[in-house]
Amino acid sequence: MLFNRYRRGLFITAFLAAPVALYLVYVISPYIQAFYIAMTDWRGVTATPAFIGLENFGRLMGDETFWKAVTHNAGLLVLLPLVTIVIALFFAFLLNVGGGGRAVGGIRGSKFYRVVFFFPQVLAVAVVAVLFQQVFRPDGSGMLNGPLMALGAKPIGFLSDPGVAFWSVLGVMVWQAVGFYVVLFSAGLASIPNDMFEAAQIDGAGRLSLFFRITLPLLWDTVQVAWVYLGILALDVFAIVWVMTDQHGGPDWSTTVMAAEIYRNAFQYFRFGYASALGVVMFFFTVGFAILSLRFTRRERIEY
Secondary structure, eight states: HHHHHHHHHHHHHHHHHHHHHHHHHIIIIIHHHHHTTTBOOSSSSOOOBBOOTTTTHHHHHTTTHHHHHHHHHHHHHHHHHHHHHHHHHHHHHHHHHOOOOSSSSSTHHHHHHHHHHHHHHHHHHHHHHHHHHTOOOSSTTTTTHHHHHHHHHOOOTTTTTTTHHHHHHHHHHHHHHHHHHHHHHHHHTTTOHHHHHHHHHTTTOOOHHHIIIIIIIHHHHHHHHHHHHHHHHHOOOOOHHHHTTTTTSSSSGSSSSSSHHHHHHHHHHHHHHHHHHHHHHHHHHHHHHHHHHHHHOOOOOOOO
């Protein structure tokens, strides 16, 4: 018995040795290096950068652009998960449960609509950003401003007006993300027995009651996971902002985010130590958000 346990332990150790080694080399090691570089003045050209302690973090506290980026990430952190999940839940409910008639089922053509909703996920994020650059063009060739100008209205500076640019970026992020979560919530709804919905309908429950009393409680674990993923996306967003605003962070830095400032400081200003300090701050923001979200949205699991 003891020998068998030893052989099993040896097999498990040998099986896990390679992936653990790869994880340590390509994930943990870069993290450690980033933490060290954040406490240096390295500019990418010296072999032995000078150690300056927490000086970079002190400079962050007085960096106005950094605080603008944090504010935008915080706004996305609240709005992106909330808007995306609400829209995705609404459409998933319609496609699976909210169809007309007394029978429990989705609206007609629900399979086709699932494909349509999921289509933005097929496109690369950079392609989505370039696509909406053209949609938001401020001249007559823009898909939105063209009809407005044809009607004699003043064009809207979707990406040039500081008061509108952030909301334009948020709208694109919601458009790009919502299809995946429609499919995710649809998969969750498909696992709920129809008997539960039919029994509720027999008791006189309407569509609104079906959603809030059955659908949402039974999908809560899936909604929790979606919230964490979307929150991390809001904190890590880079490509859409970088491409849509032509690497300028929007007018008066109205759309810049932490990831964009990391890239800008590292590869445009060659302040790798300062960029690493930004990265460390973003790392703790992201990990802290994930832990707090999982902690405060936890609830008893509902069995069915």
